[in-house]
Amino acid sequence: STKYQCPAAYGVSNTTRAVRLIRPHINHEKDKLANNVNLGRQHLKENANSGTVREVIDDMRFTFGTDTSMMMGDYNAKRRLVHYEKSQSNSEKKLIDSGGKIKGQFAETMRKTRFLLFDEEVNGKRMIAFASDEGLEILSNGNVCFVDGTFDSAPKSFTQLFSIHCYISEDVVRPVFFCLLPDKTLTTYTSMLTLLKNRPELTNWAPAMIICDFETAIHSAFKDKFPNVVISGCLFHLVQSWRRQAEKLNVYNSFVDGEFEEFWQLLKTLPFLDEFDIPDYFDAILEHCVPLVISPDMKNYINYLVKNYVGDAAPPRFQPRLWSCAVRTASNIHRTTNTVETWHRLLQSVATMHNGFSSIKLSDLLVKLQKEERHTYLDYNELKVNPNFLVNKARKTSNVMKDKKLKNVIENIPVIPRAPLSGIAYLKAIFYAKKT
Template structure:
């Protein structure tokens, strides 16, 4: 039977044998002598060589198998503290919920366990000084996943170009999953981005009912050329990337970059952001109170955003019918600024010949009809929700870069497990369709 070990509080090996705990006393050649860890007066000894106990001397006290289980439990708790992003309180609850009563009775009190978790995490997250410029070296420990796989797959600073530096984190497996995925989603955020960079940008893909982040990027700005460099870096890492669709916010720079690098990809804007854009115009033109107090007004205004659910070739016709409706004619003066905005941005203004000019965002980009037919998400809300959760997990705005990288390493580890579960067939039940709230 192989030798069994647990770790001491200082990380040293302790030998478990015959229900007793032993610590290393001395080594003689290939033989290791272990003495009782319970009492200095106990003469219990174990002599081991390679993977066997070759000599054993009885102990002077009774066994305490529950104490062994306590140490095993604390060892496992420390391991989980390092490898998961579970909050301290949740980790304590999960640890204690699985313990038999005889083991739970010998566990340290919760305050001690909490301090242990925090101490282990502080040690594991010990980091270099926070760099003050983009001209900094990234140690090997921040280039690898928790499993030791390559994680920093692209660094524009590797070519000694530190200005406008881009860092791209992913794994070979994630890129293969991205390649096999037809539908991509992306979003950027600023609060959880390290202070040397402008935004934290992620690319996600659908796996059954889950939308999983596969690529994590630190960008220096929101310029079109920066997004082009990002997508070019992705294609250099995985040349055959070619998504069928790509959902983004209504940001011209990223849309133009996608058109440039993925010319056959259909770009979709997030319906929630379309609705929010309409809502901002309602506020801008002093109609927020009217929207709140007047049920008829709010219903009629919602119909503008609802055009996203009309077939593409029927949108303009439906828009014109809406303008010809009794309510819009009778309230033309009040609605005029809102209609002018919506027509110029989303529909296209009529020229002198009666033809519509191209809008700021084409109908094909913001229309959701085909996505509903294919049961695809019409918003980026899940991606924004992921970013909110990630920001809460970091618990700091503009974190130092080393803690940021440690956090996305933990996130990658968690998502790897989720992907494994999905592949193994543990698929969450599909949610029922719910009513669409247009300006929720």
């Protein structure tokens, strides 16, 4: 009889020691147990730092079963393998946390693909960025980007963790780019964007809109690199700034339950107007709500709004085109960076990992960012298969209906023969649409 040689082949990475199947077994019964032993050992290595030694071993036993576990050796044999992998990892962690080069598992995604984007010294200060190939793919197609920095999760020697988030479906936003920055200057932001744009994957990246807070250095850096981009301020940060100034000038109590309650209610409808209509409607609010004689504090507050947001003879510091969200609302684009702020809170586990007894470690942060990248990758793949697949918790029906009602009011297209709303009546319609 003719004998056939089995062409089965496995490959083992020289760097990660990961096992991959090149050609499957044919022509004879597979030695599944031996194969599972190899995969079980790889499982222990890859997950050595995912918990205690006992937890890591138990996870492997549960995944591969009793026969595979016993063929791999007794508890001590498995324990030695896990401890060895931990020691190898610990040496890399110590190197990274002491300011050394990022390499090995910390330069890769959890899928063992490239994660480290660049590690550069700019003007004598270190800047490190991370993004997977899939993240760059999402970013290259990102028409609307949300950007922000957090200071609470920055390791020693860095001021902030800056991130860029993009839509991966009609209403799902995920982080795709992470960068540790030494400060928050225009030079640093510009250098970061230059390094990012130099990536061949981003040759054609040209975002139409950047949504961020009111940090002028970020605005200027993006405008420098993308002259046609629309910089759109976060509605939450806008109202927060208005409130803080009101509290500082001791007029906020009169906004909550006092003579200027209606003024405050109508003021917060201005961002939902077209940028060119805002100055006239601001004057209408003053005429309707503010008497001729007011306290010096209230006068100072109105002057603050004019100088910084509305303008008069001179343009304001933040022109209405920056903080009007009428276009965003009509286009179903997020009006705030709250999705980014929520993501920042997910990073708090890194800040509290050592109960405040030590500063944030770069290695701990990178492990968290790898997990966040994996989350984006998994959601992105599911949404490529089905763009309507639910990867987020479903929004409350009441919130969906409120957004729809608000959009209808802002578009201000009445049923014939009614005329479009205008003046204070229009502002009140926006206010009630926001509340109900």
